Amino acid sequence: MSQQTRFLLNESDIPRYWYNAVADSPVAPAPVLNPQTKEPVTPEFLSALFPMELIMQEVSSDRFIEIPEEVREIYKLYRPTPLMRATRLEKALGTPAHIYYKYEGASPSGSHKLNTAVPQAFYNKREGTKALTTETGAGQWGTALAISCSFFDMPLEVYMVKVSFNQKPYRRFLMEAYNAQVFASPTNLTHSGRSILAQDPDSPGSLGIAISEAVEVAALSNGQKKYSLGSVLNHVLTHQSVIGEEALKQMDMAGEYPDVVIGCVGGGSNFAGIAYPFLRENLRNGQRTRLLAVEPNATPSLTRGVYDFDYGDTAKMAPIVKMHTLGSDFIPAPIHAGGLRYHGMAPSLCSFYDQGLIEAVAVPQLATFEAGLLFAKTEGILPAPESSHAIRAAIDEALQAKENGEKRVILFNLSGHGNFDLSSYNAYLNGELVNYEFPEHQIQGIRDRLPMAQQAQVA
């Protein structure tokens, strides 16, 4: 009997609702604060950056949010995505575990990012936004938003971290093919960019700086341009829930239910996308699936950061949120999983982690490349280095199951392919990559540097 490998759904199975996990949180979400006043943000403040519909989704306590028909029409280009059983990987590991993965990399943008890029472009278009601004690191997010903007005939400015801009010209060319304008950040087009360049003309840039630039351009545009973010915020995580909703149905087709669900985390959106619908089943329907977030040990915000209010960006222009953070001035080591090099983490995910509802583990760089290549050689797909963090953890779970002689059903999110990461793979194969120890000293005294430190001492 041959084993079924791919579990495919029909167009009619594309979810009609996004799932907003905050609605099921036992703990109410912390307020989002204005970076200037440090008071809870007003809709006016947010509306300089986001269209009203996304602001409403950001603060919504509704469990389900209806997906507009126009968005579902575009989802049809690549959704539902396949759920795969990794039988060849299982065999290579000699494990009794069953390993499943949800593959988001066959979308036109090559990753899960399109799931939120499409509705963000759609709502902005509907509300009359004239252009969008955003940042991108490795380029997965910028590519997804560029494609979505081309669908809705919406101009897009992308502030791309300079080191990636130079190292990944093909990512830039790809965004330009969809008509996006791409700038190497820090630029001299913004106050934030110029102030960084004044201190360090050779600054390689960072996600934190690029966010500052994109936010500034939108904030100073008199409502003509809005800003679009690819992770961290709650509406972004909500949009990604289509991944987990489909996976629930597909695991049912496979006749199994996962013991553990795994995703990599940078800002948290692909992990939340696959895990939150399973979290709901834990909270509401008595399931006991472990939910495991995997971060690089070079930017271990969940496992090593502090849980407190912090800025989302370097120039302190983005809202202050309560999250596990390494500090908005944290400079991540140059790991090749560029999408995970962020100092903070989605507030909802941090709250669930703080409540003990999800687990986290940090893994070193070399072990993720080893896992990614084993996956490529057995399952065929070369994964993005970000996704290889999830693969590493899935393999470790499968090996543990082997050691224990126990069946374990593992599901992970293969959030993207590695077609634009080949210089990284080449460096790994040439022995040029290293592991990074977490720079302990960088977070010493961090609490005193947090935006609410003074207030906390007063209170």
Next chain:
Amino acid sequence: MSQQTRFLLNESDIPRYWYNAVADSPVAPAPVLNPQTKEPVTPEFLSALFPMELIMQEVSSDRFIEIPEEVREIYKLYRPTPLMRATRLEKALGTPAHIYYKYEGASPSGSHKLNTAVPQAFYNKREGTKALTTETGAGQWGTALAISCSFFDMPLEVYMVKVSFNQKPYRRFLMEAYNAQVFASPTNLTHSGRSILAQDPDSPGSLGIAISEAVEVAALSNGQKKYSLGSVLNHVLTHQSVIGEEALKQMDMAGEYPDVVIGCVGGGSNFAGIAYPFLRENLRNGQRTRLLAVEPNATPSLTRGVYDFDYGDTAKMAPIVKMHTLGSDFIPAPIHAGGLRYHGMAPSLCSFYDQGLIEAVAVPQLATFEAGLLFAKTEGILPAPESSHAIRAAIDEALQAKENGEKRVILFNLSGHGNFDLSSYNAYLNGELVNYEFPEHQIQGIRDRLPMAQQAQVA
């Protein structure tokens, strides 16, 4: 009512048989000739290059050839591939035509080439081959064979056209990630390579030269190594028939039948893959679908070449076949659709063209990039420059239908994505690409230079 966009089949719909169109040809195939003796090849000659099962398939007159279960197991990683209705492209063109495309680019290798790479690696492994050799131009074929060889734990040597080796390092890194050894051809490892380098130490290489090198290494290995070819030969085209067999079922799901089926042609395999099953329906079941092969006007072997016996490679080591050819010494212009830069064409396809059973058109480079970008901006997927030749013709058919005010059902093969072709897109967007006129003088007197010219004069 929302229009259905994707037509998906289940694993059980993966074809169980390949279709060998030669069995239905009204004209018997011309013999394949030994390049030294110019007599019909013997099994001994071929067995230095290919495993016996593939030789049997090459000369088979069976209509259907059973797909081994081990091959179908790997097909399950990405097959059946989706059939898509390009509604957003239709709208952009304002055409009453219905445009469908079969998308082969979501396979782990990013193109249709895996369909034949998997069985070629499988049969070689089963017959005890110790290593495979092959050539690659743009890298789609080399990547597919590298992945397939990693599945079957088979070493692979890839002779990659030097200009591509230098211009497309990421393609090389990708093959190396799957453990293939990649050499810049011409190398100094072979007689063929050394003789080219002796004439021109800076030779950029060509597919014809790379084939000579790969063939030579296999031929001189005392049966240890065999050679693997990604197009042209009949067994390769037969393997690709899974594309068209699935598309027949999927068009049925869509409730339509194509008026025209379109594919780009270099060696002919992706076009044959989608078109031959529809040719069978024309020949045996009274359908009248037009089958349209699209070639670059820089290498117009079907529309401008001569139909006669010619060598498959530059060093005249590969078998002589009857085909439409520009001459084995033809040097194609440096168009960016590297996979189409070949002087000849699959013999079976040439025979069908000669019989008037298929049509051909040649298109200029700039029009294909324009078409590819329009496709990307409407349908999301950035196509390979090779596939953009099919898109160009599909758009032209749709525009003609618009002009005539007629409904026309168009199906084309989107054989691969363009993730490794971004320097080409960037060059196009910067206005650096040009059209090439066909170098008429290169084929003047070609008949006198063909291998059988002397024999023909004698006869």
